[in-house]
Amino acid sequence: MKALTYHGKRDVRVEEVPDPTIEVPTDAIIKVTSSAICGSDLHLYEVLGPYMDAGYVLGHEPMGIVEELGSEVTNLRVGDRVVIPFNISCGHCFMCDTGLMSQCETTQVREMDKGASLFGFTKMYGNVPGGQAEYLRVPQAQFGPIKVPEGHADDRYLFLSDVLPTAWQAVEYADISDGATVAVIGLGPIGDMACRVARERGAGRVIALDLVPERLERARLRGDEVYDVTGEDNVVEAIRSVTDGRGPDAVIDAVGMEAHGAPIGKLAHDITSLLPDVLGRKLMETAGIDRLSALHLAIDLVRRGGTISIVGVYGGMADPIPMDTLFDKQIQLRMGQANVKRWVDDIMPLLEDDSDPLGVDDFATHHVSLDEAPQAYEMFQKKQDGAIKVVLRP
Ligand SMILES: NC(=O)c1ccc[n+]([C@@H]2O[C@H](COP(=O)([O-])OP(=O)(O)OC[C@H]3O[C@@H](n4cnc5c(N)ncnc54)[C@H](O)[C@@H]3O)[C@@H](O)[C@H]2O)c1
Ligand SMILES: [Zn+2]
Ligand SMILES: [Zn+2]
Numbered sequence: 001m002k003a004l005t006y007h008g009k010r011d012v013r014v015e016e017v018p019d020p021t022i023e024v025p026t027d028a029i030i031k032v033t034s035s036a037i038c039g040s041d042l043h044l045y046e047v048l049g050p051y052m053d054a055g056y057v058l059g060h061e062p063m064g065i066v067e068e069l070g071s072e073v074t075n076l077r078v079g080d081r082v083v084i085p086f087n088i089s090c091g092h093c094f095m096c097d098t099g100l101m102s103q104c105e106t107t108q109v110r111e112m113d114k115g116a117s118l119f120g121f122t123k124m125y126g127n128v129p130g131g132q133a134e135y136l137r138v139p140q141a142q143f144g145p146i147k148v149p150e151g152h153a154d155d156r157y158l159f160l161s162d163v164l165p166t167a168w169q170a171v172e173y174a175d176i177s178d179g180a181t182v183a184v185i186g187l188g189p190i191g192d193m194a195c196r197v198a199r200e201r202g203a204g205r206v207i208a209l210d211l212v213p214e215r216l217e218r219a220r221l222r223g224d225e226v227y228d229v230t231g232e233d234n235v236v237e238a239i240r241s242v243t244d245g246r247g248p249d250a251v252i253d254a255v256g257m258e259a260h261g262a263p264i265g266k267l268a269h270d271i272t273s274l275l276p277d278v279l280g281r282k283l284m285e286t287a288g289i290d291r292l293s294a295l296h297l298a299i300d301l302v303r304r305g306g307t308i309s310i311v312g313v314y315g316g317m318a319d320p321i322p323m324d325t326l327f328d329k330q331i332q333l334r335m336g337q338a339n340v341k342r343w344v345d346d347i348m349p350l351l352e353d354d355s356d357p358l359g360v361d362d363f364a365t366h367h368v369s370l371d372e373a374p375q376a377y378e379m380f381q382k383k384q385d386g387a388i389k390v391v392l393r394p
Contacts, residue, residue, distance in 0.1 A: 001016070001017060001018075001019050001020075001133060001134040001135050002014055002015070002016060002017075002133065002134050002370055002371075002394065003015065003017045003057045003129075003132065003133030003134065003370075004057065004058050004059060004130075004132040004133065004370065004373045004374075004392075005017065005054075005055045005056060005057055005058070006044065006045075006049075006052045006054065006055070006056045006057075006058055007054050007055070008049060008054070009045070009046065009047075009049050010045055010046065010377075010378070010381075012045065012058065012373065012374050012377055013374060014370060014371050014373055014374065015055070017055070017057060017133070019135055020129065020135050020136060020137035021137070022068060022069075022070045022137070023137065024070060024139070025070040025071040025072035025073070026070055026072045026073060026139065026140055026141060026142050027070040027073070027137055027138060027139055027141055028066055028067075028068065028069050028070065028073050028076060028137075028138045028141030028145065029066075029067045029068040029069075029135055029136070029137055029138070030062070030063075030064040030065060030066055030067055030082060030084065030135065030136050030138055030145075031064050031065045031067045031134065031135055032062045032063070032064040032131055032132075032133060032134060032135060032136055032394045033063060033064045033065060033154055033393070033394070034062070034063050034064070034154040034155070034158050034391050034392070034393055034394075035059050035061060035062040035063075035131045035132045035133070035370075035391070035392045035393075035394060036061035036062075036158060036159070036161070036162070036163075036364070036389060036390065036391045036392070037059075037061075037132070037373075037376060037377060037380055037389075037390045037391075037392065038060065038061055038162055038163075038189070039188045039189065039190060039256070039312075040060070040121070040162075040313055041058055041059070041060075041120075041377070042377075042380065042381050043256075043257065043313060044058060044120075044121070044122060045377055045381060046381070047257075048122055048124075051122035051123045051124050052122050052123065056120075056122070056127070056129070056130075057120060057129040057130045057132065057133050058120045058130045058132050059119065059120040059130035059131040059132025059133065059392075060086035060118055060119040060120045060121060060130055060131060060161070060162065061086060061131070061158065061159075061161040061162045061163070062083075062084050062119070062130075062131030062132070062136055062161060063081070063082060063083040063084060063148070063154055063157060063158050063160075063161060064081075064082065064084075064136070065079060065080070065081060065082075066078050066079060066080045066082060066145070067135065069141070070141065072142055073141045073142050074142070075142060076141065076145060076147070080145075080147055081147070081148050081149070081150060082145035082146060082147055082148065083145070083146040083148055083157050083158060083160045083161050084119065084131060084136065084138055084144060084145055084146075084161055085101070085144050085145075085146065085160075085161060085162075085165070085340035085341055086118055086119055086121075086161055086162045086338075086340060087101050087102045087104070087115075087116045087117075087118055087337065087338070087339070087340055088104070088107045088116055088117040088118065088119065088126070088128065088139050088140050088144060089101035089102070089104035089106070089107060089116050089140060089143060089144060089340075089341065090104055090105075090106035090107060090140050090143055091140070091142070091143030091144075091341070092106075092143070093105040093106050095116075096143075099339055099342040100339055100342075101116065101339040101340060101341050101342055102115050102116050102336060102337035102338060102339045102340075103115045103116060103339075104116035104117075104140075106140070107126065107139070107140065109124065109125055109126045112124050112125075115337060116337075117139070118337075119131055119136070120132065132370065132373060132392055132394075133370070133394060134370070134394045143341070144341070146160055146341070146344055148160070152361070153361070154391075155360060155361055155363065155364055155391065156351055156356075156360055156361055157351060157360075158360075158391065159193070159360055159363065160340070160344060160347065160351070161340070162338065162340070163189050163190060163193050163363075163389075164193065164197075164343075164347050164358070164360070165338045165339070165340040165341075165342070165343040165344065165347065166190055166193075166311060166338035166340075167190055167193035167194040167196070167197045167311075168197050168338075168343040168346065168347055169311070169336075169338045169339065169342070169343060170190070170194045170197075170252045170254065170309050170311035171194055171197045171198045171201055171203075171252070171309070172343075173307070173309035173311075173334035173335070173336075174198070174250035174251075174252050174307055174308075174309040174334075175250060175307045175309075175332065175334075176198065176201070176202065176203050176249060176250050176307075177202075177249075178202040178204070179202065179203075179204035180202075180203055180204060180205075180249040180250060181203070181204060181205040181206075181207065181243055181248045181249050181250075182198045182203045182205070182206055182207070182248055182249065182250045182251070182252065183206075183207040183208075183209065183239065183247075183248040183250070183251045183252070183298075183301055183302075184198070184206065184207070184208050184209065184224075184251075184252045184254055185209045185210075185229075185251065185252065185253050185254060185255055185294045185297055185298055185301075186209070186210060186253070186254035186255035186256075186294060186312060187208055187209070187210035187212070187215040187216065187218070187219055187254075188210075188215070188254065188255075188388065189363070189388060189389045190254045190311055190312070191208070191210070191252065191254030191255075192215065192218060192219065192363075192388065193358070193363070194252050194254055194311065195208050195219055195222075195224050196222070196358050196359060197358065198252075199222075199223075199224075200350065200357060200358065205225065205248075206219075206223075206224040206225070207224065207225045207226075207227065207239060207243075207248055208220075208224040208225065208226045208227070209226070209227045209228075209229050209235065209297075210226075210228070210229065211228055211229050211230045211231075212383050213228075214386045214388070215383075215388060216228055218388065222359075225242070227239065229297070235297070235301075236297070236300050236301050239301060243303070246303040246304070247301050247302055247303035247304075247306065248301065248302060248303060248306065249302075249303060249306050249307070250302065250306055250307045250308070250309065251298040251301050251302040251306070251307075251308050251309070252298075252308075252309045252310075252311060253294045253295055253297075253298045253308065253309070253310045253311065253312050254294075254311050254312050255294035255295075255312045256294070256311075256312025256313040256314060257312070257313060257314045294312060295308075295310065295314070295321070296321075296322070298310075299321075299322060299325055299326060299329075299331065300325075302329070302331060304329045304330060304331075305329070305330045305331075305332075306329075306331060306332070307331070307332040307333075307334065308331055308332070308333050308334075309334050309335065310333070310334070310335035311335070311338075313337075314335075363389055364388075364389040364390065364391045365386055365387055365388045365389055365390070366379070366385070366387055366389070366390040366391070367390075367391045367392075367393055368390065368391075368392060368393070369392070369393055369394075370392050370393070370394040372392075373392050376390045376392065
C-alpha cells in the first residue's frame with residue numbers, strides 16, 4: 001500500500017510499504033478514506049525525529065471502512081464506517097473505566113514512562129504505524145473505533161478522531177461557568193475548535209489570540225474578540241482593560257511546545273523559521289522571544305483564581321515555570337492528552353444536528369490526495385495558502 005513515511009526533519013515521503021495484517025484477535029484493518037494532518041504531526045516533522053526510524057508511517061486522525069476483523073472483535077462488521085480515535089485504549093482497565101483513555105493501562109508505553117499508545121506518534125507512544133496511509137491496523141478494535149452513520153461526507157465525523165474531543169476536553173478542563181470569559185491562545189485547528197466549543201457550552205465571551213491573519217480573521221468572523229499577539233504593545237494589558245481589569249476567567253493554551261522554544265533543545269528563535277518570513281520578522285521585532293511562550297502568556301493573562309487548561313503538547317523536562325505567580329494568583333491548572341472516547345457521546349448530538357453548530361463540514365481548508373501529503377505538510381507548517389486544516393484522501 002501507499003503511506004506517508006518519515007525520513008528526517010521536514011522530510012516526509014509517500015512510499016510503498018507492506019499492507020498491514022491482523023496480528024492479534026483484537027485487531028481490525030480499515031481502508032482509510034480520510035486522514036487529517038494535525039499540529040502534533042508538525043512536532044514530529046520538526047523536532048521529534050530522534051524518536052522515529054526512517055520509514056515510520058505517520059498520522060493519527062483517520063477514518064474509513066472496516067476491511068477485516070480479528071476473531072475477538074464482535075462489535076464491528078466488515079463494511080462499517082468508522083472513525084479511529086488517536087489514542088489506543090482497551091475500554092476495560094482501571095484508567096479506561098475512569099474515563100482516562102489516554103492513560104490506558106493495557107496500552108501504556110511503560111518502557112518510555114508514557115501513557116496510552118497513540119497511532120503514528122513515535123517510539124515514545126508505542127511506535128504504532130499511523131493512518132496517513134491506504135490501510136491501517138487498528139489495535140484494541142473491540143473498543144476504539146467509533147461507528148458513524150452514512151449520509152454525510154467524511155468531514156462531518158472525521159474530527160472525532162482528535163480535534164473535537166481535544167477541544168471539548170480543553171473547554172471541560174477550563175471549567176467555565178455560564179457567561180464566563182475564556183481566552184484561547186493559538187488558533188490552529190485545536191484552538192479554533194475550542195473557541196467554537198466554548199461558545200456552544202455557554203461561554204459569554206471568547207477572546208482569541210494568534211499571529212496568523214487568516215486564523216484571526218476566521219475567529220473574528222464568528223464573533224470572537226481577536227488579538228494579534230504581535231500587534232499589541234502589551235496584549236495582557238489590552239485584554240485586562242476590557243475584562244474589568246482582571247483578565248479572563250479561563251485561558252486555554254492551544255499552542256504547545258513549538259512556541260515555547262526551549263524544550264527538546266530547540267531555540268526559541270527557530271519558531272520564526274516556521275512562519276512566512278514577513279510574519280517571522282514581525283514576531284521577532286515586535287513581540288520579543290519571551291512572548292513566544294504561550295504558557296507564560298496564559299499564566300500572566302488569566303484572572304486571579306482562574307483556570308488554565310493546557311491542550312497544546314509540551315515535551316520539555318526542565319522548563320522553568322513561575323511557581324510564585326501560579327501560587328500567588330491561586331491558579332488552577334489542568335492539562336493532558338485528550339481522552340477521545342470519554343467525550344464522543346457528548347459531541348455526537350452536535351454532529352447529528354443538521355445545522356452543523358460546530359461548523360465541521362467547512363472546517364478543513366484543504367483536501368488533497370495522499371500523494372500530495374509532503375507538500376501539504378510544508379504548506380501547513382509554513383501556514384501558506386490559508387492552510388488551517390488539511391485532510392488527506394488516500
Ligand atoms: N492534548 C491533546 O490531546 C492534543 C491533541 C491534538 C493536538 N494537540 C496540540 O495542540 C497544539 C495545537 O495544535 P493545532 O493542530 O491547532 O496546531 P497548529 O500548529 O496549527 O496551531 C498552533 C497555533 O498557535 C499559534 N501560535 C504560535 N505561537 C503563538 C503565540 N506565542 N501566541 C499565540 N499564538 C501562537 C500558531 O500561529 C498556530 O496558529 C499542538 O501543540 C498540538 O500538538 C494536543
Ligand atoms: Zn491530532
Ligand atoms: Zn484501558
